[in-house]
Each structure stands twice: as C-alpha cells, then as structure tokens.
Amino acid sequence: GTPTPAAPAAAHTQSTTGNNHRLVAAGENHGLPAGGETYSARINTPQLGCIFFTARELERNLLQGTSTDVVDALGNRPLVAFTGVNTASFASGIGIGDVLVSVNGEVPADPRDASRMIRAAPRPVNLRFYSVPNLQVKRYEANCMVKYDTRTKEAGSSALDWKAKYVVVGGIIAEPWQMSMYRSRVRW
Numbered sequence: 001g002t003p004t005p006a007a008p009a010a011a012h013t014q015s016t017t018g019n020n021h022r023l024v025a026a027g028e029n030h031g032l033p034a035g036g037e038t039y040s041a042r043i044n045t046p047q048l049g050c051i052f053f054t055a056r057e058l059e060r061n062l063l064q065g066t067s068t069d070v071v072d073a074l075g076n077r078p079l080v081a082f083t084g085v086n087t088a089s090f091a092s093g094i095g096i097g098d099v100l101v102s103v104n105g106e107v108p109a110d111p112r113d114a115s116r117m118i119r120a121a122p123r124p125v126n127l128r129f130y131s132v133p134n135l136q137v138k139r140y141e142a143n144c145m146v147k148y149d150t151r152t153k154e155a156g157s158s159a160l161d162w163k164a165k166y167v168v169v170g171g172i173i174a175e176p177w178q179m180s181m182y183r184s185r186v187r188w
Contacts, residue, residue: 032099033073035133041092044124049087050094052078052111062096064138074099074132078114085185094129097137102128140169146181 055063055074058081063071078100083089100114101107104126108114118125145162147155156162165181 031073031075032077032130033070033132033135037131037133038101039093039129039131041089041094041127041129042124043088043092043118043127045088046123047087048089048094048118048127049084050080050089051082052100052114053081054111055079062137063135065136070132070135076110077101078108078111080129094127095131097132097135099130099132100127101130141185142167143185148181 054076055066055071058079059066059071062081080089080094080096080098080100083094083096103114103117104121106117108117118127144165144167146165146167147161148163150161166183166185168180168182
C-alpha cells in the first residue's frame with residue numbers, strides 16, 4: 001500500500017493485507033458516518049475487479065436492514081458491491097460495503113464517475129477507501145451440494161445425486177429472496 005499521512009495523536013495506524021488503515025478522527029470524515037477507518041490501495045493492473053453502486057441502490061439487498069440515516073449519509077458515493085476472486089481489488093483487501101473516497105486524490109461524484117476515473121488513470125492508481133463502522137452487509141453465499149434435477153423432494157441416496165454449486169441468495173443483481181447457482185465463485 002501507499003504510505004498514510006501522519007495520523008493525529010488520537011488515531012491508530014496498522015497494516016492489514018498490505019493496506020494502511022487509519023482510524024478517522026472527528027471532523028475528518030467528510031460527512032460519512034463517524035468512527036470508520038480509511039485505507040489506501042495501490043493498483044498496478046489494468047482492471048480493478050470490483051463493482052460500485054450507491055447505498056440507495058443497495059438498500060434492498062446488500063444493505064438490507066441498514067438505517068436510513070446511514071444510507072442518506074453515504075449519498076451518491078461509490079460503495080463496493082462486489083469484488084471478483086483473483087482480482088486486484090480482492091488481493092488489495094478492498095471490502096464489500098467500503099466507500100471509494102478518492103482516485104489519485106480526486107473525489108468521484110458517483111459510481112459511474114469512479115469507474116471512469118479508475119479506467120482512465122495511469123498505473124499505478126492510488127485509491128483511498130473508507131470502511132463504514134458497523135455496516136451490516138448481507139451476503140448469503142457458499143459452496144453447497146445441491147440436488148436440483150429431479151422431481152422428488154427426498155434427499156439423494158448416492159453421491160451421484162448431488163452436485164457442487166456456488167449458491168448466492170440475493171446479491172447485487174437479484175431480489176433478496178432469489179437464489180442463483182453457479183459452477184464456482186469465479187463464474188459468479
């Protein structure tokens with residue numbers, strides 16, 4: 001990660017997955033919910049490998065149950081809604097629900113602007129994120145053994161009756177009650 005500017009005496013600095021995390025002091029949060037941490041990610045690859053949405057776009061699925069005050073405070077800021085496996089975002093420790101604060105020191109207006117700025121930026125690109133404190137991100141996904149190609153409701157009697165699938169309930173592209181199955185998380 002990139003060096004973090006000197007933190008105020010009340011701040012705490014630590015290194016996690018190569019990123020510099022710093023507790024945000026009161027008055028530095030730029031209207032974001034207080035008490036979170038900022039961190040930097042330096043990306044050298046052509047693609048970041050994550051998808052951004054606004055909190056309002058995510059309040060029915062990933063942010064289900066998040067208070068309206070938090071959703072309103074996040075406004076149009078770009079929130080990470082998905083990180084692909086084996087991508088720069090995943091390797092950098094960029095978290096689902098984190099807010100992209102800046103791209104090479106410039107503040108993106110919204111998720112579309114963030115994506116445009118990241119694509120156009122020379123490499124390496126320096127990204128600054130804010131981890132919202134106590135943000136409850138709802139993700140229901142796991143590798144599962146499923147039985148779906150039969151009309152019976154009984155459990156399979158042999159290993160041949162079951163197939164390994166990556167199951168996602170809800171998510172960024174579905175209603176909270178919808179279930180999708182994929183060959184693997186990489187295919188999702």
